[in-house]
Amino acid sequence: xxxxxxxxxxxxxxxxxxxxxxxxxxxxxxxxxxxxxxxxxxxxxxxxxxxxxxxxxxxxxxxxxxxxxxxxxxxxxxxxxxxxxxxxxxxxxxxxxxxxxxxxxxxxxxxxxxxxxxxxxxxxxxxxxxxxxxxxxxxxxxxxxxxxxxxxxxxxxxxxxxxxxxxxxxxxxxxxxxxxxxxxxxxxxxxxxxxxxxxxxxxxxxxxxxxxxxxxxxxxxxxxxxxxxxxxxxxxxxxxxxxxxxxxxxxxxxxxxxxxxxxxxxxxxxxxxxxxxxxxxxxxxxxxxxxxxxxxxxxxxxxxxxxxxxxxxxxxxxxxxxxxxxxxxxxxxxxxxxxxxxxxxxxxxxxxxxxxxxxxxxxxxxxxxxxxxxxxxx
Numbered sequence: 001x002x003x004x005x006x007x008x009x010x011x012x013x014x015x016x017x018x019x020x021x022x023x024x025x026x027x028x029x030x031x032x033x034x035x036x037x038x039x040x041x042x043x044x045x046x047x048x049x050x051x052x053x054x055x056x057x058x059x060x061x062x063x064x065x066x067x068x069x070x071x072x073x074x075x076x077x078x079x080x081x082x083x084x085x086x087x088x089x090x091x092x093x094x095x096x097x098x099x100x101x102x103x104x105x106x107x108x109x110x111x112x113x114x115x116x117x118x119x120x121x122x123x124x125x126x127x128x129x130x131x132x133x134x135x136x137x138x139x140x141x142x143x144x145x146x147x148x149x150x151x152x153x154x155x156x157x158x159x160x161x162x163x164x165x166x167x168x169x170x171x172x173x174x175x176x177x178x179x180x181x182x183x184x185x186x187x188x189x190x191x192x193x194x195x196x197x198x199x200x201x202x203x204x205x206x207x208x209x210x211x212x213x214x215x216x217x218x219x220x221x222x223x224x225x226x227x228x229x230x231x232x233x234x235x236x237x238x239x240x241x242x243x244x245x246x247x248x249x250x251x252x253x254x255x256x257x258x259x260x261x262x263x264x265x266x267x268x269x270x271x272x273x274x275x276x277x278x279x280x281x282x283x284x285x286x287x288x289x290x291x292x293x294x295x296x297x298x299x300x301x302x303x304x305x306x307x308x309x310x311x312x313x314x315x316x317x318x319x320x321x322x323x324x325x326x327x328x329x330x331x332x333x334x335x336x337x338x339x340x341x342x343x344x345x346x347x348x349x350x351x352x353x354x355x356x357x358x359x360x361x362x363x364x365x366x367x368x369x370x371x372x373x374x375x376x377x378x
Contacts, residue, residue, distance in 0.1 A: 005283075005284040005285075005287045005288045005291070005354050006284070006288075006350075006351045006354045006355070008280050008283070008284040009280070009281060009284040009285065009288075009347060009350060009351065010347075010351070011280070012276075012277040012278070012280040012281045012284070013277075013281065013332055013344070013347055015273065015277050016274065016277050016278075016331070016332035016333050017045055017332050017333075019262070019270070019273070019274065019333060020041065020258070020330075020332060020333035020334065020335075021038050021041055021042055021045070022038075022240070023258055023261055023262055023265075023333070024037040024038040024041050024254060024258075024335055025037075025038040026240060026241045026243075026246070026261075026265070027246050027253055027254050027258070027261065028254075030246050030247055030248065031246075031253075031254050037254055037335050040335075040337070041335055041337070041340065044337035044340050044341055045340060045344070047337075047341050048340050048341040048342075048343070048344030048345065049344060051341055051344055051345040051348065052344040052345055052347050052348025052349075052351070053348060054345075054348065055345045055346075055348035055349045055352060056348040056349065056351045056352040056355065057352065058349075058352065060296065060297070060356070063117070064121045064124065064296060067114075067117050067118045067121040068118070070114045070117060070118075071114055071115075071118050071143070073114075074107065074110055074111040074114040074115075074147060075111075075146060075147060075150065077097065077105075077107035077110065077111070078107045078108065078111055078147060078150035078151065078154070079150065080097045080107070081094040081095065081096070081097055081107060081150075081154050082094055082154075086098060088104055093154060093155045093156060094154045094155065095107075095108060095154050095155075095156050095159075104337075104338075105338055106336070106338040106339065108151045108154065108156055108159045109159075109338045109339050109342045110338070110342055111147040111150075111151060111163075112159070112162075112163050112166070112307050112342070113304070113307065113342055113345065113346055114147070115143070115144050115147050115148075115163060115166075115167065115303075116166065116170070116299075116300065116303030116304055116307055117300065117303075118143050119140055119143060119144065119167065119170055119299060119303065120170075120295075120296050120297075120299035120300040120303060121296065122139065122140055122143060123140070123170075123174050123295060123296075123299050124294065124295045124296035124299065127295050130174055130175045130176060131175060131176070131177055133180060136175075136176050136177070136180070137171070137176050137177070137180040137181070140167075140171065140176075141167075141184070144163070144164075144167045147163070148160050148163055148164060148167075151163065157202070157326065158311075158314065158326040158327055158328040159311075159328065161192075161314075161326075162307075162310045162311045162314060162328060163307075164188070165306065165310045166303055166306040166307050166310055167303075168181065168185065169302060169303075169306040169310075170299055170302050170303045170306070173289075173298075173299075173302045174295075174298075174299055174302075202324075204219045205219055205220075205324045205325050205326075206324050207219070208220030208223070208324075208325075209223065209321065209323075209324040209325065212224045212227070212321060219325075220325075221251075222250065222251055222252070222257060222325055223318070223319070223321045223325055225245055225249050225250040225251075225260075226245075226250060226257055226259075226260040226319045226320070226321065227260075227320075227321055228245060228249075229243065229245040229250060229260035229261060229263060229264040230260055230263045230264065230320070232244065232245065232264050233263045233264035233265060233266070233267045234267060235267055235268045236267040236268070236269075237263070237264065237265050237266045237267025237268075237269070237270060238264060238265055238267075239265060240265050240266065241265065242265060243261055243264040243265040244264075245260065245261065245264055246261055252327070254334070254335040255327075255329050255334045255335045255336060256315065256318075256319075256327045256328065256329055256330075256334065257319055258330055258333055258334050258335070259271065259274065259315060259316060259319045259330055259333070260319050262274060262333075274316075274330075274333065275316070278308075278309060278312045278313075281305070281308060281309060282305060282309045284350075285301060285302075285304065285305025285308070285309070285350055286301070286302065286305055288301045288305075288350050288353055288354045288357070289301035289302045289305065289353075291354065291357040291358075292353055292357050293356065293357050297353045297356065297357070300349065300353065301350055301353050304346040304347075304349055304350055305350070307346060308331050308343055308346060308347075311328045311329070311330075311331055312330060312331055314326065314328050315328050315329065315330040315334075316330070331343045332344075
């Protein structure tokens with residue numbers, strides 16, 4: 001299987017892309033003022049495939065050198081989300097900006113990939129200090145903390161938590177000591193609990209989640225209608241295009257809640273196909289990380305895979321009411337150009353890592369005089 005990771009990765013992503021375009025085509029006629037969702041998504045998919053092909057062939061050394069500049073650009077774009085005239089607030093959140101020729105752009109999606117790239121670059125530069133407190137934990141934590149904080153105060157808490165989980169996965173896999181990570185993780189969870197408890201909007205979501213039937217006409221309406229959609233579909237589904245919840249009953253069914261529409265119209269085969277595709281992406285992505293020939297590629301592969309899989313897990317958990325409501329799109333399936341292009345670029349980077357690893361197999365090792373080797377747990 002290790003030899004075919006890129007094939008599995010490409011096949012799983014292709015299935016999700018096609019399924020997403022088909023579902024958006026059935027949803028478009030019923031979404032107010034948005035009659036061409038599938039066409040727009042198809043255009044962004046083409047742009048994303050081009051970005052992925054470029055990323056797959058992009059040399060590794062220039063990529064590492066460009067990481068600090070990309071980090072600065074990502075932070076500036078996140079700050080622009082609060083600048084009047086550039087920011088494009090929507091649904092009470094400052095997650096988008098308006099760019100010439102591009103339109104609405106979500107900087108947090110770019111920031112996630114940039115943070116992963118910068119952490120991989122840092123750990124590759126300071127590989128011997130991975131187990132130290134400052135170089136292995138504090139400085140990388142500060143690198144991730146600035147974009148994380150900017151994303152969180154945009155009220156995009158879901159993306160911030162997903163990025164935090166991705167950073168934690170990278171640190172754990174690279175070998176950062178647990179005695180550094182666990183106290184910070186516990187403190188972060190306590191801080192998050194305090195924040196949610198003192199935020200009326202999010203606390204109402206918690207209360208609605210604990211009793212959806214009581215709040216089905218209020219805060220818990222989305223998750224309630226989501227469960228209704230799954231119930232309508234049953235094991236076999238109502239048939240493509242025959243779902244009823246997209247008729248203005250289930251809000252944001254084209255983005256955050258597209259998974260219930262799949263369940264309603266395609267039934268269990270449709271939902272299991274989505275789950276299986278993300279399982280294959282996780283297996284292929286982490287398999288590529290295990291085959292990588294250097295620490296930079298390994299960190300990058302772990303980070304990109306987690307960046308895609310974690311939001312998918314959260315989205316499926318939210319739409320099935322396993323956790324409280326928090327808006328995160330389903331990668332490759334939900335409507336959203338920024339997320340789609342960045343995710344496909346990440347897939348291209350994974351394919352490039354695997355290609356370089358495969359081309360290096362069988363090459364003779366030429367030891368250098370007084371060469372030092374460092375073992376890194378992954």
